[in-house]
Amino acid sequence: MLHSLYEFWTSAAGNSPLEWVAVITGFACVWLAARESLWNFPVAIFSCLLFAVVYFRGKLYSDSILQGFFILMSIYGWYEWLHGGKQDTALVVTRTRPWEWVVVVVGVVVFTLGFGYYLQHHTDAAVPHWDSFTTAGSLAAQYLLTRKRLENWLIWIVVDLIYVPILWYKQLYPTSGLYAVYLILAAYGYVEWRRAARAAAATETPVV
Template identity: 70%
Template sequence: MTQTLYEFWTAAAGPGPLEWIAVLTGFACVWLAARESLWNFPVALVSCALYIVVYYRAGLYSDSLLQIMFIVLSLYGWYEWLYGGRSKTELPVSRTRRWEWLATLAFVGAFTAGFGYYLSTRTDAALPHWDSFTTAGSLAAQFLLMRKRLENWWLWIVVDLIYVPILWYKQLYPTSVLYALYLGLAVYGYWEWHRSMRKEQAAQAQSGLSA
């Protein structure tokens, strides 16, 4: 049956402001991360706490669990960005190491197969394997972001492309639109971080010539 405009907006509005607040803080978090602002971490803590409830209510249990992991990674990343560089200095943008790529692929594959099977056989989760894949991809991307690896934005682009139709299917319309906006932010973040990395490399080269 074709959904009426009234039904669409009723579903989009949801039972309360919870999802909309999560959407706004989520967008702010990613924009701040793209700008390399430390404020992305406290904002992320608020957004993730809200999305634990939003995803659980929608039956996306893996994504609800993911928010708890994001909270832990955000606390870790907050420290890393401040003191993860040389001599406890601010962490610069850098390329992803080969072992990190291998570990990322192995983790995403194993988590998708294992947790997807668990969700499909032991719960009433919606889209268990897709849910597990986006969860694993998000965790991998978030870990690389915490380490300020440039290529984290590549992973976010892939994950966001999958999230948009999944969230729309689950009638989480504001969040689906949010992930569509995340695509643009991921491209912007890659461009900003790439520029920052080249600027840092140029400064290091200049410092080496001056020494």
């Protein structure tokens, strides 16, 4: 038992400094997002650049490509949080629209099956379909986050539950641990944003 723990800590400590910096900045950007801070976007852009390299080295190609989309969506989200509300005002937290749920579900299924098939037959991807599913789920959650939809945190919880064992399997121990922490942050974010959504809805309710 002690020998196994020693091997784990030795392996984790031996992971690249690049991964550790990506982990720390990744934690920071999610915590900032849960706090509705605009700083989550510049921190996310920097973290995604690092994770693109980390995932590529781990042969998680779909997740590596995903970081590029995250960077673009972070730029978009930065603008939306500032100007995406009514009359060019800052966005407030709202519920996901029914049509958005349809787009999210269909998009995740199609992407998972299609890109998973491509990775399985044309690359040496470690876990092609799971890799594709977490990628699709992450894209869906990130889009909802850029629009300040409350339920983005529920999707992140599902995605994080899958990421933890996948990254552990690939011996990316610090990153796997980060996604375990993400689970806690996602739950925290959901509670905080639900409170904010209720406050925003109460403010918009007309007085009779």
